[in-house]
Amino acid sequence: MKDGIPVITQSMVSSFVNCPREVYYGNVLGLRPRLTSRPLTRGTWVHALLEERANGGDWRAKHQELIEEARMKTFEEEADDLALECENIMLSYEWLYQDDKYTPIKAELTVERPIFNGQALYRGRIDLIVQDENGDVWLLDHKTHARLPDWRYRELAFQNYSYLWACRKAPQYLELGLPQPRGFIYDYCRTDSIKTPTLTTKNKISRVIKPTATTLPVFERWLRDMGMMTTIQGADFLSIEDEDELAYVQNFLLELEERDYSDIFRRDVMEFSKEQSRRQLKSFLTSAKRMLQYNWDDADCIERNLSACSGYMCNYKDLTISDLIHGDSSIEQKTRYVSTSDPLDYYPNQKKDKKK
Secondary structure (H helix, E strand, C coil), X not given: CECCEXXXXXXXXXXXXXXXXXXXXXXXXXEEECCCCHHHHHHHHHHHHHHHHHCCCCHHHHHHHHHHHHHHHCCHHHHHHHHHHHHHHHHHHHHHCCCCCXXXXXXXXXXXXXXXXXXXXXXXXXXXXXXXXXXXEEEEEEEXXXXXCCHHHHHCCCHHHHHHHHHCCCHHHHCCCCCCCCEEEEEEEECCCCCCCCECCCCCECCCCCHHHCCHHHHHHHHHHCCCEEEECCEEEECCCCHHHHHHHHHHHHHHHXXXXXXXXXXXXXXXXXXXXXXXXXXXXXXXXXXXXXXXXXXXXXXXXXXXXXXXXXXXXXXXXXXXXXXXXXXXXXXXXXXXXXXXXXXXXXXXXXXX
């Protein structure tokens, strides 16, 4: 709520369409899991580094802060493994997009627009606003996935169009003085896909990792750490005595330079015709109105989607089961969850940086 007016987000509406009970726990009660899973931790970690980079800051310094924070909360070995994966992602991302045609303009912008004649307020948080070489503005959203989704998954989503719709009237966007966004970009990164090479017991480079399982900057960093590569006046030199090993590394590097990395990093650029935009808006408004008019007073009457409640994406399986079997999940709510009144605060138990 804001000034007595209900606040809705695209995530709330999407969740409602999928499973009303998820909205009940996550938004009506404002519950969030106290302990986040590794995929969520990884996603927020990478997101924080990308935000730091977009703001012109030093993502490596931010990375060190997150490492120390993670070591305080979990086993050092687990924290270091996660840190290495996130560093591999950022090294690769920075190298791949070193000549990026999209220039960051504004990161983490929250936009709001009244909806239903002021009876509710739509709120969205844009990861990044970018501008291309032609001056066109785009909204960009970072996404980490273990498996990159089919483009239709996002084409059908509420997020892209509702953000574009909000920017037409949102004062937070209009005060930037930018043209209206041309479209939406999903900036994908596939997790657990960039491996660090290892040595065998005979001090040879393991042949287990193929060029498709790592990236050029990650492999070159490892070579330097192992003393197999040095840089002199900007030029890289290999320092490997074994001729077979040298030839293997040279061929490996060549394959990494020439390979296509779209299996790890992908950007889906989306534009919408007026007709498609109108259809998307009508669908979104219909679902949003149904959610606002839903009767949340009797918890036993709130519908549950069997597939959603039993799937790995559900954050409230234990609450659903307890409420169904015992009629009460208050103990689980107190011990396993924290609460928030901000629908965009997905991880209230995580430390927040103070905005400057």
